[in-house]
Amino acid sequence: MTMVRNTRQRQAVVQALRETHTHPDAAWIHGQVRATLPSISLGTVYRTLDALVRDGVVMTIERAGQATRYDYKHEGHGHHHVVCRTCGAIYDIPAEAVPMPASGLPQGFQVQDVRLEYHGVCTDCTRAEKRG
């Protein structure tokens, strides 16, 4: 029987995620965690984040060619994400009405995560585009 161990590394990663609201990526988290655990490897950070995602504790914002951004699911603060295609900035929108899994899901599909994302261009980047 498998069992999940409560290692120092895991604690540190969770703590780093809880303490920020910046939707950090794995490298940033690695940097933070190094402050208390100088020898932790980036690979371990990735493996830990993966476990946290599978456990449903953390969610991700994923973009091709860009580092995945991680977001700790604070209780009672459901929200959606606004993503700037140009600079990668991520904003939160409070989840007024969380869209429940519609009927029409494939037979027996186990939903673990509902993501609502608004992709576009933020004000700053729009301005920059106009300037050419």
Next chain:
Amino acid sequence: MTMVRNTRQRQAVVQALRETHTHPDAAWIHGQVRATLPSISLGTVYRTLDALVRDGVVMTIERAGQATRYDYKHEGHGHHHVVCRTCGAIYDIPAEAVPMPASGLPQGFQVQDVRLEYHGVCTDCTRAEKRG
């Protein structure tokens, strides 16, 4: 002034996307398009897909470490996506109620694309997991 050219490569990529409902990735599209344009490069396919996404003609399903999947936006067939974390299968759900950009968007943010995705595990993969 920039201008978008209607090249043979672009036509072929659009056609390949229109003809399938399988949410293909760039490599698959490249293979298809080679049938009529044997010398087209994968780089061009990527550049073309990028342009189509920016034009709002095509949308993407992006997963870290996985090839991006592309989806032609057929008119009058708005839908959302169900994504299996394990095998990567993608299913469509008809967009009964498309979630409109909620109030609370950042000042001046230009929304280009609204994505609603249900991530989880499909029936087959759930079965496989149980077997161990």
Next chain:
DNA sequence: GTTCTTGCAAATGTTTTGCAGCCCG
């Protein structure tokens, strides 16, 4: 003690990019 986890480093795979030549408009 046994089993899961870590660190390290190498490998994998996707996407991007520089550049010279080509082609659309």
Next chain:
DNA sequence: CGGGCTGCAAAACATTTGCAAGAAC
């Protein structure tokens, strides 16, 4: 003709993985 497009090949990166040593329980 001129400026965007293309093909090619070489990066650039994010993420994954194999393995021996270390840490949980």
